[in-house]
Amino acid sequence: MTALSDLPLGAALPGRTALSADWVLGHADGRHCxxxxxxxxxxxxxxxxVGPRFEGEVARRIxxxxxxxxxxxxxxxxxxxxxxxLLAIDHQPGWAKGRVWPRGYVERGPxxxxxxxxxxxxxxxxxxxxxxxxxxxxxxxxxxxxxxWGETVAEFTAAADAAGEMGLRVYLSPAYRSGGMVLxxxxxxxxxxxxxxxxxxLEAAIRxxxxxxxxxxxxxxxxxxxxxxxxxxxxxxRRTMDAARDLGCKVRLHMAQGEMEVQTVQRLxxxxxxxxxxxxxxxxxxxxxxxxxxxxxxxxxxxASHGVSVVHCPLVSARFGAALRSFGRLxxxxxxxxxxTDTAPADMLMNLMTGLLxxxxxxxxxxxxxxxxxxDAATLGGAQALGRDDLGRLAPRARADIAVFRLDxxxxxxxxxxxxxxxxxxxxxxxxxxxxxxxxxxxxxxxxGLDLTAAQARAQAQFDGLVARYPxxxxxxxxxxxxxxxxxxxxxxxxx
Numbered sequence: 030m031t032a033l034s035d036l037p038l039g040a041a042l043p044g045r046t047a048l049s050a051d052w053v054l055g056h057a058d059g060r061h062c063x064x065x066x067x068x069x070x071x072x073x074x075x076x077x078x079v080g081p082r083f084e085g086e087v088a089r090r091i092x093x094x095x096x097x098x099x100x101x102x103x104x105x106x107x108x109x110x111x112x113x114x115l116l117a118i119d120h121q122p123g124w125a126k127g128r129v130w131p132r133g134y135v136e137r138g139p140x141x142x143x144x145x146x147x148x149x150x151x152x153x154x155x156x157x158x159x160x161x162x163x164x165x166x167x168x169x170x171x172x173x174x175x176x177x178w179g180e181t182v183a184e185f186t187a188a189a190d191a192a193g194e195m196g197l198r199v200y201l202s203p204a205y206r207s208g209g210m211v212l213x214x215x216x217x218x219x220x221x222x223x224x225x226x227x228x229x230x231l232e233a234a235i236r237x238x239x240x241x242x243x244x245x246x247x248x249x250x251x252x253x254x255x256x257x258x259x260x261x262x263x264x265x266x267r268r269t270m271d272a273a274r275d276l277g278c279k280v281r282l283h284m285a286q287g288e289m290e291v292q293t294v295q296r297l298x299x300x301x302x303x304x305x306x307x308x309x310x311x312x313x314x315x316x317x318x319x320x321x322x323x324x325x326x327x328x329x330x331x332x333a334s335h336g337v338s339v340v341h342c343p344l345v346s347a348r349f350g351a352a353l354r355s356f357g358r359l360x361x362x363x364x365x366x367x368x369x370t371d372t373a374p375a376d377m378l379m380n381l382m383t384g385l386l387x388x389x390x391x392x393x394x395x396x397x398x399x400x401x402x403x404x405d406a407a408t409l410g411g412a413q414a415l416g417r418d419d420l421g422r423l424a425p426r427a428r429a430d431i432a433v434f435r436l437d438x439x440x441x442x443x444x445x446x447x448x449x450x451x452x453x454x455x456x457x458x459x460x461x462x463x464x465x466x467x468x469x470x471x472x473x474x475x476x477x478g479l480d481l482t483a484a485q486a487r488a489q490a491q492f493d494g495l496v497a498r499y500p501x502x503x504x505x506x507x508x509x510x511x512x513x514x515x516x517x518x519x520x521x522x523x524x525x
Contacts, residue, residue: 031089033462036469039196039477044088045072046467050096051436052447054404055079056422061405063447069098071429074246074466079423095437096461097447099404100421101165101430102377103411105200105281105340106319106369109155109169109188111492114372116499118348120513124212127503127512128174131212134502135221142175142498147491149187154488156188156197157479158375160471162457163432165464166198166411166420168252168281168317170371175495175502179205179230179256182237193245194478196470198430200279200415201249202237205230206256207265210289212504220259220293227265231255235272242276246466251278252317258284258302259293266311273315279415281317281340285324287351303328303337312337317414319369321359322351329362338365338414341406343384345372356388357395360402367410368403374457377407378434382455400452429467435459 036042053067056079070078070087078085120126130139143151152169159167169188173179180203192199207227210218231253238251253273255261261269261282273280284290284302291301298305304327306312314336321329321339332339341353353359360366370380381403388398412421419427434451436444438459444450451459463471470477496513500506 031091033091033093033472036091036472038469038472038475039194041073041468042071042088045070045077045086047083047087047090048093048098048431048433049082049090050093050098050433052097053079054097054099054423054448056100056424056427061401061409061422067098069423069431071431071464071467074429076423076425076427076429078425093433093461095435095444097434097436097451098423099163099432099434100408100423101432101463101465102163102407103166103367103415103421104159104164104370104375104377105168105317105367105411105414106170106342106371107155107159107164107167108370108373108375109152109167110171111151111154111488111495112373113172113174113495114345114348116496116513119516122216124216124218125504127499129210129212129218130502131504135211139177139502141177142495143491145183148184149191150487151491152184152188153191153195153479154484155375156191156195157476157481157484159370160195160197160463160476161460161474161481162374162376162378163434163460163463164370164375164377165430165432165470166200166415168200168254170369171204173204173206173209173256178226179203182233185237186241189241189244189249193248195476196248196465196468198248198420198465199250200252202234202251202254203230204254204256205234206260207262208260210259210293215504218289218293220297222262224262224264227262228268231265231268231272235276238276238278242278248466251276253278253280255280255282257286257290258282258306259290259297263309266306267309270311270313270315279317280315281319283319285318285328286320286322288323291323301325301328303331307331307335314338317367319371320346320353322346322353329359329364333363336365338367338410340367340369340414341384342369342371342380343387344370344380347383347387348372352387352391353384355392355395355398356384356402357398358392360397361395365410365413366406367414368407376457378451378457378459379455381407381452385452400449403452404448429464431464432460433462435461
């Protein structure tokens with residue numbers, strides 16, 4: 030028997046490795062199945078065996094005991110940022126809190142608020158958080174609020190290298206846009222467009238995918254990522270979908286996600302975003318669309334008929350009073366559902382729990398709203414959205430992307446069915462190990478190539494520096510203490 034601590038982080042394991050636990054979540058006859066006392070054998074980056082004890086020769090056996098060996102989780106709106114939406118939880122309205130550029134800031138010229146080194150670091154730090162939470166495949170997402178315009182090839186080249194070094198499967202390219210919202214007065218937001226700049230961003234993303242696709246042993250794949258639908262023009266989206274067809278990649282586009290978007294698209298195009306794209310022939314199964322919380326019945330019908338995948342990010346939606354209406358109704362309508370984190374903490378189990386609760390509150394009679402339905406979305410749903418039948422499942426010939434979740438933690442007691450226990454517990458802190466392409470990418474909170482303790486201090490300092498500059502791009506430039514006051518008054522003197 031080999032101890033988990035004896036395995037090298039981030040390195041390929043020579044020979045066959047057998048992983049066993051009280052529970053294995055295998056895949057047979059088109060669905061997941063639970064195998065008590067099961068074993069998974071991996072060789073290189075491939076799964077060789079799933080079932081009872083493997084009788085063939087292995088180089089090592091690792092026994093996890095009271096744990097679940099599961100397919101790695103797939104996050105298609107994966108936080109790759111130091112999350113600024115946390116500032117908005119208790120501080121609204123967004124237009125008054127630096128969430129929309131005021132006209133004066135735009136006229137002075139928007140600029141990058143992070144250095145290239147800081148942008149590279151935040152991706153590496155965020156990737157570590159994903160691995161710590163059992164996420165093995167990620168499509169990164171970050172805010173453009175503090176950017177000069179879009180994301181850059183340089184930062185995503187660094188991100189691709191970080192994913193390869195740390196052992197995370199990624200689908201990515203720099204985000205681009207042809208417009209943005211500008212604050213003309215209190216609550217008065219107007220879209221402003223720069224079509225050539227949007228097209229230049231798209232062409233840069235195409236070059237990135239051409240250069241990077243398949244690197245690091247296939248861990249890096251391309252995905253075109255135009256920004257939110259209200260920041261994109263029709264020519265930009267047409268060119269995006271044509272490029273995706275030529276590149277053989279997917280497109281992620283945020284839409285039907287908020288009131289500002291709904292109002293803006295209505296003004297610009299006279300309908301909703303999904304209806305607009307359907308009329309223009311731009312909906313297809315290439316499209317992956319977070320969040321659908323503001324989708325109409327017509328929008329959802331378009332999604333179902335065109336094979337669009339919806340990325341459900343329940344935690345960030347619920348924080349701002351929104352919910353998918355509902356997970357079960359969409360699933361019953363044949364809409365492909367997958368999962369995303371999109372906010373801190375990058376905890377998929379917390380999102381599964383939040384999604385389950387929100388679904389039952391929004392639509393208590395809907396079918397398909399069990400713990401297993403949400404686990405399916407975080408594994409099989411993500412694989413389907415990506416067009417990968419070798420991810421999201423533990424079966425022979427699938428890729429060896431695996432997450433191990435402890436069931437012996439006090440938080441998980443009493444334990445019942447392992448899937449229900451993990452979803453009800455709602456904490457990725459019980460993730461014991463993460464394997465990607467057969468490599469041990471995370472063990473007991475440690476990842477390859479990054480000291481998370483030191484990185485946490487650096488991340489906090491970097492975030493604090495960004496917050497200190499918020500007044501520069503906020504309406505009438507109030508101080509940080511006014512933008513983001515503490516929850517309770519701060520007192521320095523002794524209390525009487």
